[in-house]
Amino acid sequence: MSKQFPNISESEWEIMKVLWKNSPLTANEVVEAIDKADWKPKTIRTLLDRLTKKKVVGVNKEHRVYTFYPLYAESEYQRAEAKTFIDRIYGGTMKSMLAQFIEEDALSEEEMKELRQMLEKKSE
Secondary structure (H helix, E strand, O other): OOOOOOOOOHHHHHHHHHHHHOOOEEHHHHHHHOOOOOOOHHHHHHHHHHHHHOOOEEEEEEOOEEEEEEOOOHHHHHHHHHHHHHHHHHOOOHHHHHHHHHHOOOOOHHHHHHHHHHHHHHHO
């Protein structure tokens, strides 16, 4: 049985990228690290609060300074999001997705070479 991950929005994903890159961080440090000129500090604090309630982000409340940290590894979430995407769009088959990328020249020669090497290594 696979682990269930709480759904997070595109905006919440931006907050998580900051926390995965460097944590623990205070809310002010997250605000400073977010590179979204149109996001107000209150918006970022609201997103942190939502992520905390979803139990995606943990809070350390020492010395009246709240610091935030991710409760899941970035690779775990990426894997879960990729599986959800492939299930939803390609009916759960990776082959369909890869075929579409290859047919539309969405992969460079270098990327295809890397994929061939990965497939050969996997089949050994």
